[in-house]
Amino acid sequence: MNIRENIKKLIIEKPLRLDCGKTISKFPLAYETYGKLNENKDNAILVFHALTGDQFVTGVNPITKKDGWWSYAVGPKKSIDTDKYFVICANVIGGCMGSFGPSHENPETKKIYGTDFPVITINDMVNAQVNLLDFFNIKKLFSVVGGSMGGMQVLQFVSNFPDKAKTAVPIACTSSHSAQNIAFNELGRQAITADHNWMDGKYNSKSTLPDKGLAVARMAAHITYLSKKGLQEKFGRNLQERDDLKFGFDADFQIESYLRYQGSVFVDRFDANSYLYITRAMDYFDLVKQFDGNLSNAFKKTKTKFFIMSFTSDWLYPTQENKDIVIALNAIGANVGFVEIESDKGHDSFLLEVPDFLNALKNFLDKSYIEGNNES
């Protein structure tokens, strides 16, 4: 039996008009939940995953058999305490963990969609996921939380649905993908499409996957998630299982070996076309432009309480880009808190064990939850 058949899926009947103009309907949205929804249905947190994440936030991922991508932050007694909160996370559309994506079969042609799959946006992703609220009969989420691309979804969600979240925690993200971000994504896409196994996205048998291109894409991206200082401290110029340089192109250095490993494990769990689609969605994200150059207008209708965090060593989504969101919110008197967390771990800090970050997240959520209960 295919293990993927165990993935929980919501079939969304309602047609969804995508930003590209196409309409999709009766499409699957794969999701997972943790904790219990309480009687008042006021303890739900929708977590949005980043580029290469999936719905398996914590515990053992049943597909990869590894720890969920946010195991440090989500679980019993953790920052997002699953003893207290009902956590929902969906695989984004365009993804490859069960949600409607380019590896699905096109019912008209009976072939894999590949690049015939419609280009999707962050806006499309959250418009698909909001259906989960109806499914669970939740009127208002206690919080929407996410880092990186997950943070972009938080911003878009609150903008699209101003009454559907009491609190929002966008982490290490941006309101508008920068030229540098687009450049790195393009590098990854070029690596994939340059792999002759990619075959215009029509690869479909096990033997012809564009693994090399996808691995290179992952390796390049992985560097952007770390910091120079972090890399230097962890690897320096240490050699990989050898006493001296070998005067060849094998992985002499530990950092080379590390990157190669990161690339090789990634291809086992990720689809190359999904990588193209999701990076495209990130590149197209520009909430500032969507609101005619004034980000404040994106949040004018909302009373959602925001808490924004960035990391000192994150050069992919630097503090200033996070602060721009804070500024836009303060300009309209919105309720927003902000702190920059000290960390050498780069953009990846939000996924790692960074106590200041994990404590701040926990404190904000737990205090806001008590506050909310006292009001009602």
Added chain:
Amino acid sequence: MKAEYNFIANIIEKNSTVLDVGCDDGTLMEFLRKNKNVNIRGIEISKEKVQICIAKGLTVIEGNAELDLKQFPKNSFDYVVLGQTLQAFINPEIVIKELLRVGKKAIVTIPNFGNWKVRLDLLFKGTMPITSSLPHEWYNTPNIHMCTIKDFVRFSETINFKIVKSLALINKNISNISKSNIFLKNLFGELGIFLIENK
């Protein structure tokens, strides 16, 4: 809790909106939220202090008053509070103007450098004064622009803002400062508390 917090709370009307600039660990914010039911925000430069505020459930942004007040539109708050930090800014004039742009009114407290203990310290010891409220040495003090109660009153005339209320804290007691008693208040006052607004 600092002695002046009660008096600051007395100045602030119930249910108003307040921004605490340099909110430290949020003690005043909590006190005002509890006693005055204000909608209060804070801005604080120290990451550790911001973390403490978040743990108290306060809405605080990490930032520097000299750089980050500009993000708030005119009259965003009924009151902006600046507690004992005016002397630490590079440009107190710009800070005062920013406080009065962001807030309809501002409450500014200053440690009084005209206090007799400070004066005696310098007069007899001949060294930069060190007191309980000004505990730093000259070379490591964050207080680069110390002033007296009298200086602040003159400052209001120079840069043209109105002092609506002025109070002196002496031995945990509060009293009004007037034109006739300013000599004595400036000599005995440990702290000046000023409610100010634009002219």
